[in-house]
Amino acid sequence: NAGVTxxxxxxxxxxxxxxxxxxAQDMNHEYMSWYRQDPGMGLRLIHYSVGAGITDQGEVPNxxxxxxxxxxxxxxxxxxxxxxxTSVYFCASRPEGYGYTFGSGTRLTVV
Amino acid sequence: GNSVTQMxxxxxxxxxxxxxxxxxxxxxxxxxxxxxxxYPGEGLQLLLKATKADDKGSNKGFEATYRKxxxxxxxxxGSVQVSDSAVYFCALSTGTASKLTFGTGTRLQVTL
Numbered sequence: 001n002a003g004v005t006x007x008x009x010x011x012x013x014x015x016x017x018x019x020x021x022x023x024a025q026d027m028n029h030e031y032m033s034w035y036r037q038d039p040g041m042g043l044r045l046i047h048y049s050v051g052a053g054i055t056d057q058g059e060v061p062n063x064x065x066x067x068x069x070x071x072x073x074x075x076x077x078x079x080x081x082x083x084x085x086t087s088v089y090f091c092a093s094r095p096e097g098y099g100y101t102f103g104s105g106t107r108l109t110v111v
Numbered sequence: 112g113n114s115v116t117q118m119x120x121x122x123x124x125x126x127x128x129x130x131x132x133x134x135x136x137x138x139x140x141x142x143x144x145x146x147x148x149x150y151p152g153e154g155l156q157l158l159l160k161a162t163k164a165d166d167k168g169s170n171k172g173f174e175a176t177y178r179k180x181x182x183x184x185x186x187x188x189g190s191v192q193v194s195d196s197a198v199y200f201c202a203l204s205t206g207t208a209s210k211l212t213f214g215t216g217t218r219l220q221v222t223l
Contacts, residue, residue, distance in 0.1 A: 004154075033210070042115075042200060042213035043155075058210065090154055092211075099145060100211060102154035 002026050006091050006103035013081040013110045021076040021106050023091030029101075031094045032074040033058070034066065036087040037105075043090065049074055081110045113138045117201050117214035124221050130188040132217045134175075134201035137182065142203040144168075144177050144184040145211070149198045158186075158199070191221045 007022045025032065033048040035058075045058030047066040055066050063085060065077040074093075078085060088107050092100040118133040136142065143162045147155040159168030164179035173188045184201060201214040 035211075035213075040215055042215040043211070044213075045210055048210055092155075099157040099160050100155075102147075102156070104152075104154045 004091055004093055004101050004103035006106050011108050017081050019078050021089055023074045024072050025093040029093035029095045033092045034076045035090045038087050083110045086110045113212040115201050115212055115214035117217050120218040122219045124191055126221055126223055127190045130191045132186040132199055134184045135182050136203050138203055138205055140205045142205045145202040146175055146186050147200040193221045196221045
């Protein structure tokens with residue numbers, strides 16, 4: 001198993017550009033989530049999914065979209081990047097009854 | 112709503128010292144409690160968990176006990192090593208979706 005794979009690892013965007021952060025897991029986990037990590041604030045939940053075709057908003061969803069067309073993939077879309085979205089983004093997945101497995105993160109800078 | 116409060120870091124210890132990182136929480140319902148560890152440049156790894164009151168989670172010499180009466184889940188280790196240097200996050204989850212709520216993290220630096 002590769003676990004949770006995030007791409008890219010690093011990205012620099014200009015304000016107003018759009019992009020998709022990719023997340024894939026090969027463990028057949030039903031639950032997947034996106035978090036952002038900012039200094040002094042821990043990790044905050046952006047969006048989550050409890051299965052293919054089902055997504056919901058977390059604590060800080062504004063400016064982000066997600067979809068879950070397959071169990072394996074859970075991409076995060078930034079529609080129009082803003083400097084406030086400069087952060088480290090983590091994708092995570094888990095099976096029923098167990099803790100989350102995290103990817104290694106994507107460091108995004110918006111200039 | 113749910114929240115997790117951790118002691119502020121950084122915590123600097125000498126190798127073989129005793130470690131305690133405090134964590135308290137507020138939650139609706141009956142949360143599961145977790146400690147995650149993040150090594151430099153990496154994602155978070157689950158260190159240990161407890162799912163009900165008085166449960167003790169343990170892993171790699173680390174322990175934490177779910178104390179419902181004090182709403183706490185303090186992380187302890189009897190003898191830290193340089194390799195334990197990392198950021199430690201306390202977290203809780205509630206509900207069927209098990210969304211995680213994290214504390215702000217505590218950086219541990221262990222020196223020789």
